[in-house]
Amino acid sequence: MEIGETIGIIVRGGIVLFLVLNIVPLMVFAERKVSAFIQDRVGPEKAGLYGLLHPLADALKFILKEAFVPPQSNKFLYYIGPFITAVVPMLAFIAVPIIPVLQPVSTELSVLVVLAFSSLGVWGILLGGWSSENKFSLLGSLRASSQFISYEVALSISLLSMLIIYGTFDFVDIVKSQEGWKWGIILNPIAFIVFFISVLAESARIPFDLPEAEGELIGGFHTEYSGMKFAMFFMGEYMHLTLGSCLIILLFLGGWNLPFIKIDLPDEYLFSSVIEYIIYFGVFSAKLFTLLVLFVVIRWTLPRFRFDQLIRLGWGTLIPLSLLGIVISAAYVVISHSK
């Protein structure tokens, strides 16, 4: 280990964590404004310009609320639940290259690292629901964990079919091989559909928000949580959604590449690589913004599933579809090999 690399990781990690944490209030704001637009309301408008400061006011209120712990609960696990839920998506960003220089730890196994860290998120919800000693919390966390593991199968099989096409575990290599028109969504559209639906289900958003179905389970796994601990579950959900969107962009939508255009500035200009990275960052953020707004629109358009429909969709439809995705990848491998 070297001092320079260590400082580099702290700086890059700090920048990535700053960006990721700041997506949460932006998402809350976007969600309120888009829902207001869809339901023909005005939405938040009192604090700041166009209500931009409402998320900040919310955060302040969450922090100042009483730190109530139910006396019947297991105190340690009660605090560790929201902690894991909020920290695990941050950890999973360890190997996500928003642009090549902003990957906190660059490793050739980045896909596996991200997959491993992001699957840990179930623990937070399971521990939080179990430790708060409330029947509805327990049922909510059971539902959440069985939903998450059901859809993780489809998610990882469709991810595997994309990896067979690219033949590498490195996100940077994957994005580089998608230059021009060869985006993953064109090479394997079925895997894209399965991955998109699984990301929606993994981040527990409508139409898949069964773990916190208000009509049946009060608040689901966070019934007994209040104040900042509740907000941490919320943050975890939004960061998980952002992580899923980043994975969709890197694997299927060409990462920081523009379609049909290769961004390659001549080297003789001063700062040409810096300008290139700024363009990359702009392209990636534009794609991320589009996906997140799409998720918000989906949330305010569709109704919620029933639980048996959800399980049937996961095990009955998505897993055979994702196996079909592997067959498409096999066809791609055969074609590219016989050339």
Next chain:
Amino acid sequence: MEKVFYVAIYFVLASVIGLGIILIHLILSEKPKESPPQKFLPFESGMIPFHDARGRLPVKFYVFALAFLIFDIEVALLIPYIPIVKELGIVGIAEVLFFLLVLFFGYLYIREVALKQKI
């Protein structure tokens, strides 16, 4: 081994943020006032809870966990194939498809058992 150290640094960075949020909340939060005993009951929409939550659980959730294990191990078994996709070529992908065919028969069985039960 160096990479493990770098991962540990990032781990500490993220955990410090998480712990910091909880600590700020604990320090700045409103101090508890005198309150009625109903405040400390588990919230069940105003009903008074009649037994505690650590009861027995329906077994159907475990069936999905078992099925998940099988498919997760299948993904883990296919992971070593990824770096040598180009070397093995058509032979390799044919073997993968045969492996998935065998798995598909197992999947049909799970579908019969797990999906037909009432949830």
